[in-house]
Amino acid sequence: DSGVTQTPKHLITATGQRVTLRCSPRSGDLSVYWYQQSLDQGLQFLIHYYNGEERAKGNILERFSAQQFPDLHSELNLSSLELGDSALYFCASSVGQGGQPQHFGDGTRLSIL
């Protein structure tokens, strides 16, 4: 058990819809990272937050947004969903602001029909 909690585990929705994925980092960790794993692209970095502030951004689509709240949990919002957004979305956390993700959650599997 990594201590990182992601909800929901599975999400099935339709094109054009909007969803919110939630992540609670491991206790004591201030950094949260989001990654997308699709079949053809592998694990792709989306965004990194540290203590509520954005620290680094990857090739995150404009339809996607994220935030980290004062209690350190994070949400990834995906809107105007397309079939290609079907993927596993992982959240990870670490203690510091400059480091790498140490602890990953088990992911949210998003299926767009």
Next chain:
Amino acid sequence: DQQVKQNSPSLSVQEGRISILNCDYTNSMFDYFLWYKKYPAEGPTFLISISSIKDKNEDGRFTVFLNKSAKHLSLHIVPSQPGDSAVYFCAASAYGGTSYGKLTFGQGTILTVHP
């Protein structure tokens, strides 16, 4: 443009022997490298890392070697155990001014350790 490549999709090894997983990268700005292990239906688990100022880092049965001139790193597992059977991901990062968090991952190598 795949900046981190794991050219072997799979590797099969006998229990007790050495497992060697390889990874190549193209971006010379990468200065920190990591290996993760992933079991089915779970998230990746951090294994070991190495900074570009080193050429070797060891942690128990796991050793990572870095050859900067060849832009190549490898993970050695000795001795291999059946519980090591998993997908292994190589990842690399370059300091982005505020974070090393932007990891670029390889496609993974499936390691199977036979009893």
